Amino acid sequence: MKDVTQLDEGWSLRHGQELLEATVPGCVHTDLLTAGLIPDPFTGLHETEVAWVGRRAWTYVRELGHDSAHERTDLVFDGLDTAAYLTLDGHPVGSTRNMHRRHRFDVTGRTGRLEVRFASAYDEAAAVRAVTGERPNVYPEPSQYIRKMASSFGWDWGPTLVTAGIWRPVRLEHWSTARIAHVRPLVTVDEGTGRVEVRLEAERTAQGRGRTLRAEARVAGARAEAVLTGDEAVLRLEVPDPRLWWPRGYGEQPLHDLHLTLSDDEGRPLDTWHRRIGFRTVELDRSADEHGTGFTLVVNGVRIFARGVNWIPDDAFPSRITPDRYRTRLTQAAEANIDLVRVWGGGIYEDDAFYDACDELGLMVWQDFLFACSAYPEEQPLRGEVEAEARDNVVRLMPHPSLVLWNGNNENLWGFRDWDWEPALAGDSWGEGYYLGLLPRIVAELDPTRPYTAGSPWSGSWEHHPNDPAHGTHHSWEVWNRQDYAEYRASVPRFVAEFGWQAPPALATLRRALPGEELAPDSPGMLHHQKAEDGNGKLNRGVGRHFPLPEGDFDRWHYLTQLVQARAVAAGIEHWRSHWPVCAGTIVWQLNDCWPVTSWSAIDSDGRPKPLHHELRRVYADRLLTLQPATGGLVLAAVNQAAEPWRTAVTLRRWGADGTLIRESVLDIAAEPRSVVRLPVPHDLLPDGPSAKEFLVADIHGGADVHGGAGAGADGLRAVHFPVADKDFAYPRPVYDVAVEPVTGQRDRVDVVVSARTLVRDLLLQTDRLGPAAVGDRGLLTLLPGEQVRIRVTGCATVDVEDVRAALYCVDTA
Structure with a gap:
């Protein structure tokens, strides 16, 4: 039976004439930090002080000894960052030039001093560029010439920290006769029967050639066997009436253990393989219709409006991301009613712990191949690395039921058309052959159970502009760059794969990252972290x-x-959700941060939710009320993404800014499952816009206690409409009472109770001002005169009412 020796200890990093203790997995930056040789590049202006690290060559060393009776010993690296040359006792072992794939080297019978010498990523990129020639890039860094996490070279939300190191686990694998080299489980459901086609590829030793091997697969009570006279076999299993895996909000996420054992001809086990799988079908409906070309995910036959977020690496040093950290961040996503996470193409193929958590939480994964915002040469040495990387990661990730879509690239097809690449390239390769040729062929060959799309954005063919909102996926960035967020309502794209709005991180995060700085929008640290x-x-x-x-x-x-x-993102999502099924999804840029920065994230790098996170929970809920401008008036849209019909009464109230109730009416809503109902607001309930003294509120009929993100009523649903900008509205000076009540039996929890005497719009308790660990369960809240809200705060034992008042903010233009 194969045995494994982990090599996570005993490493050193050569720094000049000195050997530093090294952590593996890890990287040069984290080792230098531990040794106290560089400052924390995440704080202050220190990022610029450590730029030299990425421009140097580095060497990791350790003694390698092994005593095994097996025929073969392999040195296996799950990740080397990036251009490395390996020697053992001074003799070559091999070389690498790709951070995104695994590497295996035969070291049978060899011992001694193992050295892993990393070239500077800049030097490697320069060597490749000298062969391929220049290619355009959105950023002035050479990320397109090296198969490395592109955002290491900086992005418009990330630092320039060009890493090197053994960033994923390394081990020795000792084996005899044969081992399991690759396993591809093709999981489908056909007429109520779950089918698993296990495609096995074995590797043999010299002594194992010609020997008969046996393979056995087991899942959910089903069993299959195969005899291998060559190196490949297919084992087919059938599971009657399996419980289906569903995205969160649509059903449960049952997972099944798939076990594979490879044995010799006498039945002695040689190697085993195990993954969890889920039974489900996934399709991508790209049918043409009267609105253009659709882009709708269909899981188990159910058409889905995708409630998504874009994911970037959760740390600029990704070796620091632990399984617990993945789960924490993804649980925060699930708590915001998110059901899809797009792994963006300028980052990494995440660790299996990421996809395991998505499997369990019901978060669909849209996986980019790793190309972003650049023209990529298609010549060697890159082309071979791209193919090997794609094959490696398709096989590694395909067991995960949460993975629903492969995507060829981020913005490169769009860039070719709109960013002046075409004349600069003058006929040189730029990546089109990857996205429209190589990658779809690999997916079709290795993982035909999942759809592939060539890029994001992508209209489906060159017959339409790559970012045409009427066809395929669309990135909406003109609004953030040049317009008011109300302009999101100007169009109805078929699928909005990127859009977003910036905001700074929580105050406690800023104070930690910028110690001693007097904070101002243009203070040195704030500008550096923008x-x-x-x-x-x-x-x-x-x-x-x-x-x-x-x-x-x-x-x-x-x-x-x-x-x-929060308002900007909500404006887009409310509008686009109200136009389901024409629009079939939104993916907010972005869920998370990789360091403390002003960015588009909903959760900052310290894990603190911004108000946007709470607002996503509201606008991504199964049921949503929204008031939308329409020709000559307003429309009340009731979005029902639940599996049950929605029958309810909605109270519409036309209010004066001074707290006077002008008119009230009740509308009955009947929304079928997975549908939207749009009703015109009666004319007599429309606020008098020119007066700037009236507004409209829609509530689920019920009590007055505030339960949800922006709402009142038994179901916690509320929509508000103010006809003019806040600075032009006749707001009264907000008046409210504040009380703090202990929670019985909970020493670290209190309830903050706010009672409104006037209109209080977009009240926000910034809990981190009460203590760095304090977290509240509510975001922005609009209260009418006489309403009360209870905000549960955890992570602080004692809270003074005056401290709470100082942490409460609301709209105040009086």
Whole structure:
């Protein structure tokens, strides 16, 4: 039987004439940090002080000894970052030039000093560029010439920290006769029967050639056997009436253990393989219709509006991301009613722990191949690496039922058409052959159970503009870059795969990352931790369209930028969801951060949710009320993504800014499962826009206690409409009472109770101001006169009412 020796200890990093203790998995930066030789590049302005690390060559060393009776010993690396040359006792072992694939080297009978010498990623990129020639790139860094995490070279939300190191586990595998080299489980459901076609590829030793091998597969009570006279076999299993795996919100996520054993001709086990699988079908409906070309995910025959977020590496040093950290972040996604996570193409193929968590949480995964915002040469040495990388990761990830879509690239097809690449390339290769040729062929060969799309955005063919909103996937960035967020309502794309709005992280995160700095929008640390082009200008213009821009009041600016971010994203999602099934999904840019930064994220790098996170929970809920502008008035849209019909009464109230109830009416809503009902708001309930003194509220008929993100009523659903910008509305000075009540038997929890005496719009308790570990269960809340809200705060034992008042913010233009 194969045995494994993990090589996670005993490593050193050569630094000049000195050997530093090294952590494996890890990287050079984290080892230098541990040794106290560089400052933390995540704090202050230190990022620039460590730029030299990425431009140097580095060597990891350890003694390698093994005493095994097996015929073969392999040295296996799950990840080397990136261009490495390996020697053992001074003799070559092999070389690598790809961070995104696994590597295996035969070291049978060899011992001694193992050295892994990493070239500077800049030097490797320069050598490749000298062979392939220049290619255009959105950023002034050479990421397209090296198969490495592109965002290591910096992005508009990330630092430039060009890593090197043994970033994933390394081990020795000792084996005899044969081992399991590759397993591809093709999982389908056909007329109520679960089918698993296990495609096995074995590797043999010299002594194992010609010997008969046996393979056995087991799953969910089914069993299959095969005899191997060559190196390949197919084992077919059938599971009657399997419980289906569903995305969260559509059903449960049953998982089944698939076991495979390879034995010799006498029945002695040689190697085993185990993964968890789920039975489900997935299709991508790209049918043409009167609106253009659709893009709708269909799981187990059910058409789905995808409630998604884009995922970037959760740390600029990805070797630090633990299974617990993956689960925490993805659980936060699930708590926000997200059901799809897109793994973006400038990052990494994540660890199996990421996909395991998605399997269990019911989070569908849209997986990009790793190409982003650049023209990529298709010549050697890159082409061979791209193919090997794609084959490796398709086989590695395909057992996961959460994986529903392979995507060829991020924005490169769009870039070729719109970013002046075509004339600069002058006929040179730029990646099209990957996205429209190589990658779809690999997916069709290895994983035909899943759909593939060539890019995001992509209209489906060159007959339409790559980012045409009427065809396929669309990235909506003109609004953030140049317009007010209300312009999201100007179109109904078939699928919005990227859109978003920036905001700074939580105040406690800023204080940790910028110690001692007097915070201001343009203070040195704030500007350094804002990587977007004209980022603060866009933030300020976004605020200024709705509010007087606060001068010299950082706390107010911080609140307003976070508020506008939440409102902007909500405006887009509410509009697009109200147009289901024409629009079949939204993927917000972005869920998470890789370091403390002003960005588009819903959760900052310290794991603190921004108001956007709470707002996603509201606008991505199965049931949503929204008031949408329409020709000559307003429409009340009731979105029902649940499996049951929605029969309810909605109270519409036309209010005066001074708290006067002008008119009230009740509308009955009857929405079928997975449907949207749009009803015109009666004319007599429309606010008098020119007066700037009236607004409209739609509530689920019921009590007055506030239960949900923006709402009141028994179901916690509320929609509000103000006909003019906040700075033009006649808000009263907000007046509310605050009380703090202990939670019985919970020493680290309190309830903050806010009782409104006037209209209080977009009330926000910034809990991190009460303590770095404090977390609240509510985001932005709009209260009418006489309403009360209870906010549960965890992570702080004692809270003073005056401290709570100082942490409460709301719209105040009086």
